[in-house]
Amino acid sequence: MDQLSQLQTGISILEITYIIASVLFIFGLKMLSHPLTARRGNTLAAIGMGMAIIATILFHHKDGKPIGNVGLILVAIGIGSIIGWVIAKRVKMTAMPQLVSFFNGMGGAAAALISMMEFPHVSPDLIAKSGMANGHVLAILLGLMIGTVSWAGSMIAFGKLDGRIGDLRIKALKYVNLTILAVLISLIVYIMTRHVQASSELTPLIYIMFIIAVIYGVMFVMPIGGADMPVVISLLNSFTGVAAAMGGFLYNNQAMLTGGILVGSAGTILTILMCRAMNRSLLNVIVGVFGGGGQTNMAVTGSVKEISISDAAVLLSYSKKVVIVPGYGLAVAQAQHICHELDKLLEEKGVEVKYAIHPVAGRMPGHMNVLLAEADVPYEQLIESDEINPDLPNTDVLVVIGANDVINPAAEDDPSSPIYGMPIIKARDAKNIIVMKRGMGKGYAAIENMLFYNDKTRMLFGDAKSTLQTLVNEVKSL
Amino acid sequence: MGNILGFFLLHREAVFIVILSIFLGIEVISHVPAILHTPLMSGANAIHGVVIIGAIIVMGHAETTGAMILGFLAVVLGTLNVVGGFVVTDRMLEMFKRKKQ
CATH class of the missing domain: 3.40.50.1220 (TPP-binding domain)
Incomplete structure (x- = not known):
């Protein structure tokens, strides 16, 4: 077999693996929503993930070049696996919510890092043809913004559930947050309307954007009361899904795209279901102040009686x-x-x-x-x-x-x-x-x-x- | 306007996948009982760890030491998300199983 067709075989295997992985994600999620099949569903999704990872390392090519640094990649995966495994096995069941939040934050951070590294390498041909206002740049910027907000927000949610961070309740925060969000969006518009030869000229702006996104993530979760934290985690979970999907867009990678969007939409629905269970609207959770000072019109009557x-x-x-x-x-x-x-x-x-x-x-x-x-x-x-x-x-x-x-x-x-x-x-x-x-x-x-x-x-x-x-x-x- | 249309044409397959996946995501979990909310959230959390593929691609094609270090970090964090997410979900679901016997 000559080299070219060998390359093509590899790419075909990779794409087929991605399709299988996507199907396994879908089945996994479906089975996770029924008590009897839930555990198998989780295993199935994990198998899909494993297949996608192995196939990527073996068969992924960019401009005809295979994946390099394989040794170091395996070391990184090894380190992540050991830490993840140990934390997941050791943590107490009561600390489950903050743990999910923590892992969610890790995914968001990974998505943000990918965007940061890809931004300076947007193809000059693409920029020459359509300027900075192209889907590639948009995917990078959105991936950075959403991933970073998810990471920063998850860490605050983690801290709150773990009792390390208190609530910050200032009415004006709502407006501050809206302003920061507006700044972030304007920054995206600003970057995309620049006329440059190479995207790397704008790299400093990316770091500014990262910092503002961190601030936004923190400020977004800070005022939300502890009792609403599950809803916030679920919401941030779907954010990370969208951030991962942006990566899929960037690399034209179907597994990332389906996996990410699937979690994004399922996570949003789950968020709404949770809100419904608490009889709260999502908007209320995000902008409202829950668990506030406890001002009440009811006077305390009667007395507390103890029993032996x-x-x-x-x-x-x-x-x-x-x-x-x-x-x-x-x-x-x-x-x-x-x-x-x-x-x-x-x-x-x-x-x-x-x-x-x-x-x-x-x-x-x-x-x-x-x-x-x-x-x-x-x-x-x-x-x-x-x-x-x-x-x-x-x-x-x-x-x-x-x-x-x-x-x-x-x-x-x-x-x-x-x-x-x-x-x-x-x-x-x-x-x-x-x-x-x-x-x-x-x-x-x-x-x-x-x-x-x-x-x-x-x-x-x-x-x-x-x-x-x-x-x-x-x-x-x- | 031309930009938007061109953008759509260039990425029409991705747009298709996105739209269909949104409906699929909604359909797949819309009848989940409340007791499974936590495990489901945790399982979905593990699935978006698929971002690790992007991290592997970035690291696999890193040329500078700086990119290497960031790529390494991204792969570690992505793996944490994947492995931790699946393991913790399994731990939760294992308990549901045991009491059935």
Whole structure:
């Protein structure tokens, strides 16, 4: 076989691999949206990715030249794999949301770096023919902007979820952000309307753009309240998808194009679905101030009443129906296992125990299901809030463990509350309510919770894990 | 105007793929139950790690040391996204599986 046809064979294999990889991405995503096939879907997508990477290293050619520096590329992949693997395996399930945010940021940064490196090398022929206003340059600039915003934003989201960065709430920030965005877009227009011989003449502008995009990414996420962070991560996730697709455009690479756009559109839909679960509009999340100062028109009436652990144990043991509302506090205390022990113990005594799962319990939609699954709580015991609400008036005891905002009646009573309109678990319908909490601190959205002052509510202060442990011992000894 | 039309003509295949992929993305996940939101987000997160292909291409054709270093960094970050994303998604889904038995 002569060299030319060998080259062509290689390119054909590469393109076929890309098609297979794209199909695997699509199937993977499809399967990921069904509980039974989800895990296989993930594996399938990973196989597609592996194939695309290997084929690129082996068969990619640019102007007849194969991929060089293969040794170093493999070293880089090795380093990334080891770090990624170790972090992903070691991290606690409670820290999952910030981890997804972190990995998302890495992808965004990679996309931004690619744009930065490609910008000085736009083909002079292309510039001579159509000036800087061509699709190639646009793809590079958009890839840089979106990738950088995604990276900077993800890092801030990571910091917030990890409790390292607080919220910054200034009303004027909205206008500042719009201005920065306008500057970024004008910069793109400015670069594309320059008349130059070579794109490298404009390279300094690229660095300026990078810096402004970093500022924008930071300022974009800073004012958004912690409770809205999952939505933001999902949004940034779809941003990174679009940034990756820009790379596909740049290299005329179908795998990057389909993979990126697929995530971009699926991510946007997922973002909207999440917003819907919290009864918030996307626009509100982005420009609105959620979880703000907690200014409320409702006066606090009634007082907080405590219950002793032995009383709680008696109350639970002689109930017919108990509903547990788990929240992030349960997860943070790593109390999901001991909680499951309590529910098994009660079931042995003939008490019917169910878990009420709010769609946004934990830090992300579905997060609580993952955490309870980790503790082997059977699937059938987890009931979504819409389904359990009509059943609550027949519930003898509702036990709230480390949850707050998802049971806050302000969502129904107080139109001035930031969470007004959010579907909640109607805890106050239950006959008795026991709230386990560390102290009287407010929830993630920083809003006063009137449920704690309800006549039917009894508080059980302390760390969720040790409280549950004593409660389990207490129930056993009855 | 001429520029826009020329742009479209030059990239019509890519435009096609983009538009069809948008519809596909919407269609594929529009009926996902809330419990799978987190794993799905994580899985999608891993898929956009496909940006690593671009990083490999850049690094594979890097001529200066500076480009090499940046390319190296891009490949490392891209791999982090891919490997970390898939592994963490698998870890989440593994738990869903176990309790079914």
